[in-house]
Amino acid sequence: MLHIEELSASYGEAKVLTSAGLSVAQGEVATLCGRNGAGKTTLLRCVMGLHPGSGKVSLNGTDLRGRKPFERARLGLGWVPDDRGAYATLTVAESLALPPMRSGWSLEQIYEAFPNLYARRGSMSTKLSGGEQQMLALARALRMGSRVLLCDEPTEGLSPLLVQRVGEILRQAKQQGIAVLLVEQNLHFAAEVADSYYLLASGRVQQTSPADKDLLTYLGV
Amino acid sequence: MLQHVFNGLVGGSFLALVALGLAVIFGMLRVVNFAHGAIYMLGAFGALALTGEAFWAALVVVPVGLGLLGMVLERTVVNRLARLDPLYNFLLTFGLTLVLQDLVKWRYGVQSSPYPTPAGLGGSVDFGLFDFPAYRVFVLVVAAIVCFGVWFLLSRTRLGLIVRACTERPELSAALGVNVGRWVTPVFGFGVALAGLAGVLAAPMRAVHPLMGADLIIVVFAVVVIGGLGSIFGSVAAAFAIGVLQALSEAYLDSALVSQILVYVVMAAVLLWRPSGLFGREESPA
Numbered sequence: 001m002l003h004i005e006e007l008s009a010s011y012g013e014a015k016v017l018t019s020a021g022l023s024v025a026q027g028e029v030a031t032l033c034g035r036n037g038a039g040k041t042t043l044l045r046c047v048m049g050l051h052p053g054s055g056k057v058s059l060n061g062t063d064l065r066g067r068k069p070f071e072r073a074r075l076g077l078g079w080v081p082d083d084r085g086a087y088a089t090l091t092v093a094e095s096l097a098l099p100p101m102r103s104g105w106s107l108e109q110i111y112e113a114f115p116n117l118y119a120r121r122g123s124m125s126t127k128l129s130g131g132e133q134q135m136l137a138l139a140r141a142l143r144m145g146s147r148v149l150l151c152d153e154p155t156e157g158l159s160p161l162l163v164q165r166v167g168e169i170l171r172q173a174k175q176q177g178i179a180v181l182l183v184e185q186n187l188h189f190a191a192e193v194a195d196s197y198y199l200l201a202s203g204r205v206q207q208t209s210p211a212d213k214d215l216l217t218y219l220g221v
Numbered sequence: 222m223l224q225h226v227f228n229g230l231v232g233g234s235f236l237a238l239v240a241l242g243l244a245v246i247f248g249m250l251r252v253v254n255f256a257h258g259a260i261y262m263l264g265a266f267g268a269l270a271l272t273g274e275a276f277w278a279a280l281v282v283v284p285v286g287l288g289l290l291g292m293v294l295e296r297t298v299v300n301r302l303a304r305l306d307p308l309y310n311f312l313l314t315f316g317l318t319l320v321l322q323d324l325v326k327w328r329y330g331v332q333s334s335p336y337p338t339p340a341g342l343g344g345s346v347d348f349g350l351f352d353f354p355a356y357r358v359f360v361l362v363v364a365a366i367v368c369f370g371v372w373f374l375l376s377r378t379r380l381g382l383i384v385r386a387c388t389e390r391p392e393l394s395a396a397l398g399v400n401v402g403r404w405v406t407p408v409f410g411f412g413v414a415l416a417g418l419a420g421v422l423a424a425p426m427r428a429v430h431p432l433m434g435a436d437l438i439i440v441v442f443a444v445v446v447i448g449g450l451g452s453i454f455g456s457v458a459a460a461f462a463i464g465v466l467q468a469l470s471e472a473y474l475d476s477a478l479v480s481q482i483l484v485y486v487v488m489a490a491v492l493l494w495r496p497s498g499l500f501g502r503e504e505s506p507a
Contacts, residue, residue: 050392050395050396068402069396070398070399070400070401073395073396073398074398079393079396079397081396085393085396085397087390087393089386090382090386094382097379097382098382098386098394098397098399099397099398100398101398140397
């Protein structure tokens with residue numbers, strides 16, 4: 001479904017990614033681990049077209065090279081950013097109505113899955129709690145009908161109960177055939193939802209598993 | 222007193238229309254359009270070129286024409302500097318101001334040109350306690366309708382939803398499938414058209430001369446800073462408030478100079494108290 005090959009990216013002189021590659025199949029949750037500053041967010045931004053990078057990214061066989069972020073979103077990439085992507089000038093209902101593609105979950109499904117969002121549909125998005133903002137970011141991607149979710153640390157700063165809820169939502173998405181590329185530091189959470197694991201270190205990506213002693217040592221788990 | 226407040230609201234109308242355009246452009250493009258004052262001046266000269274009975278036509282034709290000119294300028298020059306330091310666009314629009322001013326000076330000279338009160342708006346309107354000149358009432362009504370229209374457009378329509386989202390977080394909006402680039406040129410043109418409309422409305426009331434925009438734009442910048450950079454509501458509210466403050470201080474302190482200084486004192490006080498302006502918000506992460 002999502003295939004990344006030979007992806008390289010830099011910030012000025014500093015090379016962040018060097019020939020990175022990974023694949024995520026339909027209905028698969030792939031977790032990308034790595035230390036802070038390893039380039040995990042950069043990799044997601046390159047896939048979304050928000051950061052320049054060389055190499056090949058394809059979605060369902062469609063080469064995404066040269067395509068702008070809005071085109072990539074319309075082709076099926078769902079962006080769930082690490083800052084939760086809340087708008088100060090848009091209500092919850094408006095945030096859900098913003099994407100031009102709304103072929104995924106219906107509003108009824110969204111509000112049934114996220115009752116807090118229904119209760120606060122008239123509130124400005126930035127007035128929501130951190131957990132509610134995270135739910136809104138996930139709900140927006142699911143409403144868009146995204147086929148691949150790019151989730152950047154969705155559990156960061158959330159209470160254990162909300163972490164569990166995020167896990168439930170990702171599992172539900174997975175059952176519907178949605179692929180998830182999950183950047184996650186919380187390896188315990190990742191172990192609950194992920195099918196495959198990748199470690200990003202020194203700009204390179206290698207496949208691994210949570211049982212991998214080196215990975216646990218590397219992440220300090 | 223009531224008369225001075227009314228005159229202040231009329232003066233604030235011009236500030237509001239120009240500030241509204243400036244705020245919309247800054248919000249979406251992060252471009253401080255210094256040429257906005259020159260566009261206001263071109264609006265007044267556009268009305269002058271179509272003088273007399275053609276005022277009503279000028280009210281439509283001139284803003285639309287200037288809006289189209291704005292779109293061409295955005296596509297050809299402003300857009301090219303979009304990814305650079307905002308200072309480059311500031312210098313570019315400052316340069317454009319000088320070019321436009323000199324072109325008008327070359328064609329019309331530096332002296333003020335008179336503009337007659339439009340037919341049908343020459344009398345006064347009786348409000349019971351006071352009579353107000355009909356044209357001034359007309360300006361206030363037009364400004365109020367335009368400000369309400371822009372508010373309605375931005376807060377109650379899908380187009381407004383997209384413009385608000387792109388204005389606040391263009392990168393995130395693009396990642397959500399919104400074609401941000403498609404809206405940049407029309408928004409720039411719309412902002413320019415508002416300044417052109419203010420210029421047409423100003424022609425019968427203000428001295429029409431090549432530097433009239435340069436005089437106004439500095440006050441408008443102060444208004445936009447007081448209201449909050451990028452805040453549409455803040456810019457309009459601050460424009461009317463500053464208009465009234467100027468009219469009252471001119472009337473009771475009997476000094477145009479003190480009146481001008483007061484605007485900047487208010488701006489400095491607001492910046493010290495709330496650096497993002499009265500209705501502005503802290504920059505969100507991109």
